[in-house]
Amino acid sequence: MSSLVLTVKMLHEVYKRRRNEIQKRIFEFKNLLKRPEEDIFVELCFCLCTPQSRATTCWNVISKMVKEGILFYGSADDIALCLKGVRFRRNKAAYIIEARRLFAEKGQIKIKSILLEFKNPLVARNWLVKRVKGLGMKEASHFLRNVGLGLDLAILDRHVLRSLKELNVIRNVPRTLTKKVYEDIEEKMRIFSRKVEIPMADLDLLIWSIKTGFVFK
Template sequence: MDSFYHESICGRPDASSKQTTDSKSVRIQPIPTSSYRPTAISSPMNPDKIDEILAFHRYQKDKIEARLADFRRIWAEGKDRDLFAELAFCILTPQSRARTCWPAIERLRRCGLLFEGTAEEIRGELKNVRFRERKASYIVSARNQFTKEGQLSVRSILGGFSNPFAAREWLVENVLGLGYKEAGHFLRNIGLGEDLAILDRHILKNLAILGVIDEAPASLTKKRYLDIEKKMIAFSKEVGIPMSHLDLLLWSKETGEIFK
């Protein structure tokens, strides 16, 4: 069994959040005989690996549900500034560590630059974030995109879409710095995109291990992204792990934590 199955859940790393972490390592034994039988997926599946992920899901399910409840609360109770902070976080994440990007967003909020700073001022706070000059300009552009009559209006704009897939399309087409992965990540993190795939390298690697896809592609066109998303949705239904759980499950399997 892979050694990176850990017991760990991480909340939002700010002063007002409650955070639970357990460094204790957990090893899950594979089910002795394969209980999984593929039916609907056309690509060759890996029953042993699927049994392992089903066991890991049983172990992580409550922690994943708790994290998803945190995300849903952001949409239910958060202000437009909270929603925009999550958007800015997802703009920073490409080719950068989430654990580096979120503290940068917190710094920008504390000093007021996230909502009022210039691209140059924002760039100065993006320490250890790759492509910080470009991403700082993307944050300012997104802020302008979501400002109506001098006020951030993230909620009213996103609330106008009939479903998260339509919202994602609009984000990809209108917000600089957002591809399908980042747009889906943002919507999931504010409780609106639980059925969307967030295809980063960790997820793609594990989908290949499970046999959902033949291999993890080096790059993704729109067509390829949506094709893999369909396969992931079909796999999710077949094995009985909700899409929202599957993303966090595979991410935690690879990184050892449930974060954002």
Template sequence: MGYICLARSIFSSRSLRESLAGFSDASAAREWLVANIKGLGYKEASHFLRNIGLGGDLAILDRHILKNLALLGVIDEVPASPGRKMYLEIEKKMTRFSNEVNIPMAHLDLLLWYKEAGEVFK
């Protein structure tokens, strides 16, 4: 069965909005999305939650963000493909840095992404 068909079967009895409303924070919602939506990883789940207004404190760790975190000394090196444990460790370091420089996470990762990509397309 394809990913879309699997997702459709999960939400046949309740909507995605209803499913996500049951979580107390965005991190718990992200864990649920990653565990239940086949093909969705931490970056994609964080991005989805941010786009629907629930993930302002979550990091969207793409290569642009990771490269800049390394340049800023927040992380030692850019991982090729961070798994769950490493993703959450880097997110924690980025959150700490975000607090130190007094820039909200959502703004910080947009700033770092823009610095690297040179454009914002939304």
């Protein structure tokens, strides 16, 4: 984990080196909706697992459950058992089960048509936060970004918030993120994104990669 204090100069230097890798990942996000319904649901489950847990750990256990058929057919106990290394795994297993029920139609996952009904990502995010238990503003933004529908949304995890403070975009890292606080910081990040001429989705992946050492999702 990087302990360097982030600067605008550093952002541009690292972006120059990692731009192709970052934009390749964003291209993958944009094309995800062309994939089967189950792949979209996998991304949702990944985002449900990420609060207070390592993203790489979450992705690894979700991928393992997909291969073993547990994510779509396992019980809450089966899923919780697989979520080793993920905090609050019993709660998150319950969230996955509830999401599976929410998006089930005649025994099949149907999620793409619902997402494509919304007129913009903000409306989609509000609906997801309201309807999908366990999904907050950050997780809903993360999910929408990962399926190519929220490239202008901010994913305000601890890495991004601390970095925005280091970059003087915000004065302090808030103790809690209410909807209003989240949206206020998100707008400040958009303004900063335009100022430094790095798109929002690129900026998020860039900051995350600087703080962790690699581009992920």
